[in-house]
Amino acid sequence: MPELPEVETVVATLRPRLVGRTLVVAGLSRDDIVTPSTADLPALLAGRRVVDVSRRGKRIVFALDDGCRFYVHLGMTGQLTVAAADAAAPPHTHLEIKLGPAVPAGGSGRGEVLRFRDPRRFGGVWWLGPDEPADRGMGPEPLTLRPAALALRLAGTARAVKVALLDQAVVAGLGNIYVDESLFLARIHPLRPARGLTAPEVGRLSRAIKLTLRRAIRHRGSTLRDYRDADGNAGGFQSLHRVYDRAGEPCRACRTAVARIVLGGRSTHFCPKCQEGL
DNA sequence: GTCCATGTTCTTTA
DNA sequence: CTAAAGAACATGGA
Numbered sequence A: 001m002p003e004l005p006e007v008e009t010v011v012a013t014l015r016p017r018l019v020g021r022t023l024v025v026a027g028l029s030r031d032d033i034v035t036p037s038t039a040d041l042p043a044l045l046a047g048r049r050v051v052d053v054s055r056r057g058k059r060i061v062f063a064l065d066d067g068c069r070f071y072v073h074l075g076m077t078g079q080l081t082v083a084a085a086d087a088a089a090p091p092h093t094h095l096e097i098k099l100g101p102a103v104p105a106g107g108s109g110r111g112e113v114l115r116f117r118d119p120r121r122f123g124g125v126w127w128l129g130p131d132e133p134a135d136r137g138m139g140p141e142p143l144t145l146r147p148a149a150l151a152l153r154l155a156g157t158a159r160a161v162k163v164a165l166l167d168q169a170v171v172a173g174l175g176n177i178y179v180d181e182s183l184f185l186a187r188i189h190p191l192r193p194a195r196g197l198t199a200p201e202v203g204r205l206s207r208a209i210k211l212t213l214r215r216a217i218r219h220r221g222s223t224l225r226d227y228r229d230a231d232g233n234a235g236g237f238q239s240l241h242r243v244y245d246r247a248g249e250p251c252r253a254c255r256t257a258v259a260r261i262v263l264g265g266r267s268t269h270f271c272p273k274c275q276e277g278l
Numbered sequence B: 001g002t003c004c005a006t007g008t009t010c011t012t013t014a
Numbered sequence C: 001c002t003a004a005a006g007a008a009c010a011t012g013g014a
Helices: A004-018 A041-045 A147-154 A161-166 A176-186 A199-218
Strands: A023-028 A050-056 A059-064 A069-073 A079-084 A093-099 A112-117 A124-128 A259-263 A266-270
Touching: A004 A050, A004 A059, A004 A079, A004 A199, A023 A041, A041 A124, A147 A199, A161 A176, A176 A199, A176 A266
Parallel strands: none
Antiparallel strands: A023 A093, A050 A059, A059 A069, A069 A124, A079 A112, A093 A112, A259 A266
16 A cells, blocks of 8 residues: 555655664565575574664665664555554564664664565565665655656657556556656646657646645655554545546536546546547 | 555566 | 567466
């Protein structure tokens, strides 16, 4: 459930609870969530201190005090939460990491664990090699992408703009919800060929993407079913969706029924009137 | 039983 | 050879 705003929220809630703490793997019930499969997570993490937690695209990147790094991808149903060690682990908890006390004095939060659970197991942990970039093959961050650069990237493909925006190599971090919401705000039909957009349209799209993502981050992401931040809290943006998952309901701008089509194998929602012009 | 789901990657087709 | 389309992955809920 994690697109950029959700991952950003997880990182924001995770960082203050993890930076400076030491790690000890307490349970790895399914080692097939770790890539490469040769990475011995318990050995690699034992006693290491977390130096930083950051986001790149939809990846949550951990930096350790020995210079090693790994990232977690939440897939569709992944959750990364910090909880009291004596609280029962929910079903599908694949990895449990005991957190040591913070280094200077900290004190607060002994007996805590970092848990990774993921029923569908599309997510997992990726251990990075010494010089391996955390974002190989990944496009730029949409929040800092300039319109001219977006135009250039969209000009490189004939696919529908909706499909192109879902491609993490074009722009990193957008998913099905926020592409639909951004295209609605930009008043662009999802089936328009990416390379056919005019400069004004790309300008609108660029602004719409940034506005949509910032709003969603401010509301701590969208919870459709599984998404939770590191504290276990749901997001609040789902009630503000303009078109996503609103097929048949009136457009919030013009009252026309929101349409649903399938594009790139994903359900796609748009207003046939506000986003007309194929 | 059927269809659908916030994602990515591999395979097949054009 | 390359780009695009489609299937596959695993689980649960409606």
